[in-house]
Amino acid sequence: MAFGPEMIQAWSKEISSKLEGKRCTGVESGADWTILNFGPEDNLFFSLHYKHYGCCSIKRSEQECLRKTIWKKPRFGEMLKKYVSGARLSSVVQVASDRILKLSFDKAIGAGFRQRTEVIFEFMAHRSNLLLTDESDRILEVLRPIHPESQNIRIIVPGALYTPPSPVSSKSLIDFVNHPSFDRPVAGLGKDLFEALKKAAETCPPETINESVAAFSDSGTTSGMFFQWIRNTLTLFPFILPGGVPAEGKDALEASRSAVIIPLIEEETLKLKKNLLAMFERKLKGIHTREKGLETQKKKAEEAEHYKRLGKLLLAWQHSIPQKASEVDLVDWEKDPPEVVKIKLDPGLSAVDNA
Numbered sequence: 298m299a300f301g302p303e304m305i306q307a308w309s310k311e312i313s314s315k316l317e318g319k320r321c322t323g324v325e326s327g328a329d330w331t332i333l334n335f336g337p338e339d340n341l342f343f344s345l346h347y348k349h350y351g352c353c354s355i356k357r358s359e360q361e362c363l364r365k366t367i368w369k370k371p372r373f374g375e376m377l378k379k380y381v382s383g384a385r386l387s388s389v390v391q392v393a394s395d396r397i398l399k400l401s402f403d404k405a406i407g408a409g410f411r412q413r414t415e416v417i418f419e420f421m422a423h424r425s426n427l428l429l430t431d432e433s434d435r436i437l438e439v440l441r442p443i444h445p446e447s448q449n450i451r452i453i454v455p456g457a458l459y460t461p462p463s464p465v466s467s468k469s470l471i472d473f474v475n476h477p478s479f480d481r482p483v484a485g486l487g488k489d490l491f492e493a494l495k496k497a498a499e500t501c502p503p504e505t506i507n508e509s510v511a512a513f514s515d516s517g518t519t520s521g522m523f524f525q526w527i528r529n530t531l532t533l534f535p536f537i538l539p540g541g542v543p544a545e546g547k548d549a550l551e552a553s554r555s556a557v558i559i560p561l562i563e564e565e566t567l568k569l570k571k572n573l574l575a576m577f578e579r580k581l582k583g584i585h586t587r588e589k590g591l592e593t594q595k596k597k598a599e600e601a602e603h604y605k606r607l608g609k610l611l612l613a614w615q616h617s618i619p620q621k622a623s624e625v626d627l628v629d630w631e632k633d634p635p636e637v638v639k640i641k642l643d644p645g646l647s648a649v650d651n652a
Contacts, residue, residue, distance in 0.1 A: 298556040299530045301487015306391045307519045307549035308352045313389040324382050326374025327367050342558050345425040349561040353553035366565050376438040380414045394485035396420045434459045474511045489530040493538040509535045524552035531556050611652035618648040
């Protein structure tokens with residue numbers, strides 16, 4: 298499942314309108330996700346999972362479920378908690394009309410001094426990343442560093458200045474609104490939304506498309522927008538586009554749940570079940586091995602009395618047993634009536650050694 302930059306814009310609008318000015322009351326992080334708490338009900342989930350990346354609201358029960366999947370506290374999560382927990386959210390913006398969300402925090406550190414930090418989420422499937430920077434854009438910590446030796450265009454390591462990914466060559470949304478044409482991509486519109494608009498333009502009057510795109514870009518909220526699936530991409534627009542399937546949710550953060558937190562928890566639950574099943578299978582295999590060993594011991598214990606009897610007969614009759622005999626018949630006088638017992642021997646050993 299994917300998101301275009303239009304959903305990042307929707308998230309920034311909603312987070313800004315709902316949480317700007319509120320204090321972050323807690324931070325929790327896993328290997329590829331982060332939760333920011335702003336109160337009992339206002340909890341934001343940010344995932345950098347390569348399949349289920351994005352932002353959405355999260356329930357307390359889901360947070361508890363994810364907490365159980367944390368095997369080791371990541372260093373980034375501890376750094377985030379240090380700088381963000383207790384800080385107020387001062388602004389939320391989309392960076393360069395791209396799939397980058399920046400949350401700015403302000404925290405009093407005593408005697409009139411304030412600490413300003415920014416949390417930057419880059420939602421880009423396998424290349425998703427999470428950074429913590431100071432007010433001068435210097436990187437304090439990064440979840441997935443990009444070192445100079447990687448020959449990447451960007452260097453993303455603590456101490457370096459943050460630079461966003463290179464923008465895709467495209468026209469601005471304002472230019473598109475003023476002069477609607479589909480000759481090249483539009484900044485701020487994802488590929489699937491752009492293709493759906495192109496298809497809609499074949500049947501809808503140009504002014505309808507123009508007015509809708511203008512309303513989509515100018516609106517300060519996501520109210521009045523229709524959240525919809527176009528192929529595997531969740532997007533929004535003032536009306537359902539050709540090929541669009543309505544998505545559940547009254548706002549962007551709720552609509553995104555079906556693409557982010559719900560499948561992620563399902564995957565984590567399935568992974569946990571597999572791990573538990575593998576553990577039980579190992580335990581069961583160990584039990585079967587032990588059971589087999591006990592059966593062998595039991596069998597040997599049962600045979601011990603028989604071999605003890607044969608040994609006693611060989612010792613009792615040792616003087617009458619021919620040398621180099623391979624087999625001998627001996628009478629057991631302790632039985633009533635006496636019983637003749639056939640015993641196989643090693644011809645190379647004496648009667649006593651056979652015993």
